[in-house]
Amino acid sequence: DAGVTQSPTHLIKTRGQQVTLRCSPKSGHDTVSWYQQALGQGPQFIFQYYEEEERQRGNFPDRFSGHQFPNYSSELNVNALLLGDSALYLCASSLGIRDYSNEQFFGPGTRLTVL
């Protein structure tokens, strides 16, 4: 049973560019959440997708957008990249609101560097 997978592993972009990160959830999971983790910090919640809709959003600007596909996989898009967007981007999957425990399984992350 494959766990949560993310691609790419590493990415280098320049300021002003746009980036798309991808996530495939754990088999059987229908909810995907995205987190940003700056160096030396804890992960910060960006948003969550369930049934192809954004259900929750953290304090991130509209430059951060996402999408969930019918197979539950998800993309995170960041436009007009800033140096401060350099971070590890983590995807987590879960069973969403039907599962009271809401245990989230994390992928290995995508390391984004903005130059």
Next chain:
Amino acid sequence: SQQGEEDPQALSIQEGENATMNCSYKTSINNLQWYRQNSGRGLVHLILIRSNEREKHSGRLRVTLDTSKKSSSLLITASRAADTASYFCATEIQGAQKLVFGQGTRLTINP
């Protein structure tokens, strides 16, 4: 903003000793979860404790939750070098389908 605060920020102990990390939070929660992270890689889920539970065990891990004090502790017994990592507590806030993480405790186990 971070809901949870871990204490201490860094902990260094000898192999075989016990390690205790604490977490405090601010609002009512559905559950509290502990994660481990090695060298900036993905998070590994360790244990989940629900708001109506007070203590939970998993192997060498023991987690307690005191909702009246809004705090939790993670105890790792008989530590090993492989336990060297950063440990994060994360709370699932009531009414929200998201996890709010603290800044973590960096644990170093010296051989």
